[in-house]
Amino acid sequence: xxxxxxxxxxxxxxxxxxxxxxxxxxxxxxxxxxxxxxxxxxxxxxxxxxxxxxxxxxxxxxxxxxxxxxxxxxxxxxxxxxxxxxxxxxxxxxxxxxxxxxxxxxxxxxxxxxxxxxxxxxxxxxxxxxxxxxxxxxxxxxxxxxxxxxxxxxxxxxxxxxxxxxxxxxxxxxxxxxxxxxxxxxxxxxxxxxxxxxxxxxxxxxxxxxxxxxxxxxxxxxxxxxxxxxxxxxxxxxxxxxxxxxxxxxxxxxxxxxxxxxxxxxxxxxxxxxxxxxxxxxxxxxxxxxxxxxxxxxxxxxxxxxxxx
Amino acid sequence: xxxxxxxxxxxxxxxxxxxxxxxxxxxxxxxxxxxxxxxxxxxxxxxxxxxxxxxxxxxxxxxxxxxxxxxxxxxxxxxxxxxxxxxxxxxxxxxxxxxxxxxxxxxxxxxxxxxxxxxxxxxxxxxxxxxxxxxxxxxxxxxxxxxxxxxxxxxxxxxxxxxxxxxxxxxxxxxxxxxxxxxxxxxxxxxxxxxxxxxxxxxxxxxxxxxxxxxxxxxxxxxxxxxxxxxxxxxxxx
Amino acid sequence: xxxxxxxxxxxxxxxxxxxxxxxxxxxxxxxxxxxxxxxxxxxxxxxxxxxxxxxxxxxxxxxxxxxxxxxxxxxxxxxxxxxxxxxxxxxxxxxxxxxxxxxxxxxxxxxxxxxxxxxxxxxxxxxxxxxxxxxxxxxxxxxxxxxxxxxxxxxxxxxxxxxxxxxxxxxxxxxxxxxxxxxxxxxxxxxxxxxxxxxxxxxxxxxxxxxxxxxxxxxxxxxxxxxxxxxxxxxxxxxxxxxxxxxxxxxxxxxxxxxxxxxxxxxxxxxxxxxxxxxxxxxxxxxxxxxxxx
Numbered sequence: 001x002x003x004x005x006x007x008x009x010x011x012x013x014x015x016x017x018x019x020x021x022x023x024x025x026x027x028x029x030x031x032x033x034x035x036x037x038x039x040x041x042x043x044x045x046x047x048x049x050x051x052x053x054x055x056x057x058x059x060x061x062x063x064x065x066x067x068x069x070x071x072x073x074x075x076x077x078x079x080x081x082x083x084x085x086x087x088x089x090x091x092x093x094x095x096x097x098x099x100x101x102x103x104x105x106x107x108x109x110x111x112x113x114x115x116x117x118x119x120x121x122x123x124x125x126x127x128x129x130x131x132x133x134x135x136x137x138x139x140x141x142x143x144x145x146x147x148x149x150x151x152x153x154x155x156x157x158x159x160x161x162x163x164x165x166x167x168x169x170x171x172x173x174x175x176x177x178x179x180x181x182x183x184x185x186x187x188x189x190x191x192x193x194x195x196x197x198x199x200x201x202x203x204x205x206x207x208x209x210x211x212x213x214x215x216x217x218x219x220x221x222x223x224x225x226x227x228x229x230x231x232x233x234x235x236x237x238x239x240x241x242x243x244x245x246x247x248x249x250x251x252x253x254x255x256x257x258x259x260x261x262x263x264x265x266x267x268x269x270x271x272x273x274x275x276x277x278x279x280x281x282x283x284x285x286x287x288x289x290x291x292x293x294x295x296x297x298x299x300x301x302x303x304x305x306x307x308x309x
Numbered sequence: 310x311x312x313x314x315x316x317x318x319x320x321x322x323x324x325x326x327x328x329x330x331x332x333x334x335x336x337x338x339x340x341x342x343x344x345x346x347x348x349x350x351x352x353x354x355x356x357x358x359x360x361x362x363x364x365x366x367x368x369x370x371x372x373x374x375x376x377x378x379x380x381x382x383x384x385x386x387x388x389x390x391x392x393x394x395x396x397x398x399x400x401x402x403x404x405x406x407x408x409x410x411x412x413x414x415x416x417x418x419x420x421x422x423x424x425x426x427x428x429x430x431x432x433x434x435x436x437x438x439x440x441x442x443x444x445x446x447x448x449x450x451x452x453x454x455x456x457x458x459x460x461x462x463x464x465x466x467x468x469x470x471x472x473x474x475x476x477x478x479x480x481x482x483x484x485x486x487x488x489x490x491x492x493x494x495x496x497x498x499x500x501x502x503x504x505x506x507x508x509x510x511x512x513x514x515x516x517x518x519x520x521x522x523x524x525x526x527x528x529x530x531x532x533x534x535x536x537x538x539x540x541x542x543x544x545x546x547x
Numbered sequence: 548x549x550x551x552x553x554x555x556x557x558x559x560x561x562x563x564x565x566x567x568x569x570x571x572x573x574x575x576x577x578x579x580x581x582x583x584x585x586x587x588x589x590x591x592x593x594x595x596x597x598x599x600x601x602x603x604x605x606x607x608x609x610x611x612x613x614x615x616x617x618x619x620x621x622x623x624x625x626x627x628x629x630x631x632x633x634x635x636x637x638x639x640x641x642x643x644x645x646x647x648x649x650x651x652x653x654x655x656x657x658x659x660x661x662x663x664x665x666x667x668x669x670x671x672x673x674x675x676x677x678x679x680x681x682x683x684x685x686x687x688x689x690x691x692x693x694x695x696x697x698x699x700x701x702x703x704x705x706x707x708x709x710x711x712x713x714x715x716x717x718x719x720x721x722x723x724x725x726x727x728x729x730x731x732x733x734x735x736x737x738x739x740x741x742x743x744x745x746x747x748x749x750x751x752x753x754x755x756x757x758x759x760x761x762x763x764x765x766x767x768x769x770x771x772x773x774x775x776x777x778x779x780x781x782x783x784x785x786x787x788x789x790x791x792x793x794x795x796x797x798x799x800x801x802x803x804x805x806x807x808x809x810x811x812x813x814x815x816x817x818x819x820x821x822x823x824x825x826x827x828x829x830x831x832x833x834x835x836x837x838x839x840x841x
Binding site for chain 2: 650
Binding site: 052055057058059074076077078079080082083084086088090091092094095100103104106107108109149150 | 312314315318321322325388389390392393394395396397398399400401538539540541542
């Protein structure tokens with residue numbers, strides 16, 4: 001195998017993975033390059049499955065998963081350039097933090113295992129607790145020591161499965177900062193999350209997965225803007241629905257109005273303009289608005305917009 | 310050769326858990342029983358068979374090998390810490406060999422020492438050495454088998470118990486043809502040959518015993534290596 | 548009047564809305580019902596009912612093996628008229644299968660709860676700690692006894708149909724009942740000891756290994772003791788292992804005198820020892836569940 005000139009690239013081509021009738025990952029094609037990428041999606045979207053395929057712990061049912069040009073399945077040599085922090089918290093409980101990271105360094109056959117271990121532990125700020133057994137650690141400390149063990153061999157590619165679980169805000173900031181530094185230095189970092197706020201701070205690209213499919217990729221802010229450009233749906237209950245409906249149809253910001261037994265369903269193109277216009281219209285028509293609910297505020301409906309596109 | 314880091318972690322994992330201490334009574338019981346029989350003045354010919362074979366080879370060796378052999382890998386699979394070992398650029402063969410070495414060493418040392426002592430009491434040092442040699446071979450074959458089982462199924466101890474109790478316990482005593490496939494008989498054959506004693510008679514010939522033990526070992530190791538290469542993690546765990 | 552449209556659901560200050568939550572004021576079924584439910588549920592778990600297919604494999608495999616043995620014996624009886632294994636000898640003949648069943652089902656009942664840390668959920672209900680232990684024990688005893696009873700029933704039906712006359716059937720029944728009672732003794736002794744050992748381990752695998760180890764390791768002790776020493780030692784040797792202990796009780800209670808080699812004077816000792824063993828196991832089991840926190 002000739003070495004790929006860019007060994008830090010992860011490529012998925014038409015990758016699918018199914019278990020019997022359940023399709024966990026559905027025809028995903030993506031390329032991960034240097035920098036930080038966030039893998040976003042609700043629970044059950046297939047993020048862990050995708051990460052495990054990239055890390056060589058799950059074979060794709062169809063398609064290819066390659067790291068630096070080589071397939072990841074049944075190929076232990078990829079771990080020379082790959083570091084994985086899995087979702088399961090389990091670590092050998094009887095080891096101290098230092099012993100765990102040192103063992104990791106030794107198993108990677110590094111030339112200077114102690115030095116590498118020291119550096120990795122300093123990177124995650126665990127130097128104080130390294131002498132204690134891991135079963136005395138808090139959840140966040142355990143996360144950090146696992147990240148240290150994954151970083152000990154300075155991998156080109158780092159995969160983290162829900163790394164911010166159990167971290168307090170300060171630790172999360174620090175970890176995010178660490179990931180960004182790695183990304184800026186040219187490493188390929190991928191982390192998964194289902195919490196929007198964590199991904200918001202990612203300065204790199206975002207991959208959005210919904211129900212096993214890749215729904216959106218690219219810069220987070222661009223995607224947000226694309227989403228905000230879609231029609232927003234509001235449910236309105238008022239004292240005179242039909243009259244309000246007629247008046248709203250005359251507004252530029254309104255794309256469509258549906259009259260139903262439970263009230264009006266209004267599709268508005270521009271969020272801001274509509275919410276400013278509605279009270280004026282209601283006042284002019286003498287209609288009192290009883291309820292105004294945006295029906296698509298949840299993450300789920302946001303994602304389903306992306307899928308429907 | 311043998312990855313010392315993995316061996317050390319595996320050994321610490323074994324000894325750190327209480328389960329291992331729970332099994333020390335078995336070898337001790339073996340020696341105690343032999344000593345008791347000797348103290349009561351009984352003829353070795355009377356009690357050698359039930360103690361050395363009925364307790365030692367048929368119970369102590371398989372049960373110890375089962376708990377240790379399924380524990381070196383099975384425990385890490387169960388609690389998910391195997392990922393840390395696997396996410397390293399190590400050939401899987403190295404991992405299996407290291408774990409197998411630990412399992413064989415622990416089983417052979419504890420049970421072998423007890424069998425040696427019991428053999429010493431029963432007859433001579435030669436008998437003791439023969440039993441220890443047979444135990445070592447048995448430990449090798451059993452450990453390889455149970456190591457492979459812990460990768461092949463999710464309930465390796467259950468299948469191992471079925472094998473020991475039903476296959477080796479019942480069937481190979483009833484159907485003489487199956488003795489060729491029973492590790493206990495290899496142990497007895499080798500102990501008989503090395504110990505050179507009238508107290509034990511092997512039912513299979515020594516070349517067959519040694520060869521089949523090698524087959525069990527090689528087969529178990531090969532299967533374990535292949536299964537470890539295809540080790541998968543499930544998807545979403547939460 | 549212009550007012551900003553209220554965002555649905557948001558109140559200005561904090562308010563707790565009355566959405567009709569009501570406390571349950573009806574009858575509660577209480578402790579006895581809880582114990583009975585736990586017993587039934589454990590019994591179903593033992594045979595894998597209400598669980599996935601994989602959980603059914605092992606118990607039903609052992610049950611079918613026991614049934615197969617009984618069927619073969621019945622067939623032989625029908626063909627040759629000769630009873631190879633009388634009812635009272637049946638449990639001892641398949642003692643390995645009974646042991647295997649205990650070693651697998653016992654941990655299934657108690658080790659899973661220990662491992663999963665669900666004991667606080669049980670104990671925060673009307674169910675007391677002792678009730679939990681006793682219900683599980685009763686379930687295991689029943690689960691062990693049922694296959695034995697079923698097999699002996701099969702043998703009885705086969706035997707009843709192959710003999711002529713009501714008198715012969717009545718004789719058959721007279722043999723059948725002691726066999727069933729003996730199965731019960733077998734079940735009680737085995738289950739108490741197995742459950743005690745299983746309740747000490749959280750992993751099913753370790754518990755199963757430990758149960759097998761305890762039962763099997765004591766058998767050669769009996770062998771040694773019976774091979775040497777005085778006549779008395781020989782007679783008492785069977786006390787050392789649960790399997791032979793039950794055999795001793797069976798000889799005393801169920802085998803007509805003169806048919807076996809056992810003098811009647813040690814029979815009551817065996818009976819007493821069996822009762823003592825069961826009592827000790829139950830007490831230790833209760834103590835174990837009084838102590839365990841989660």
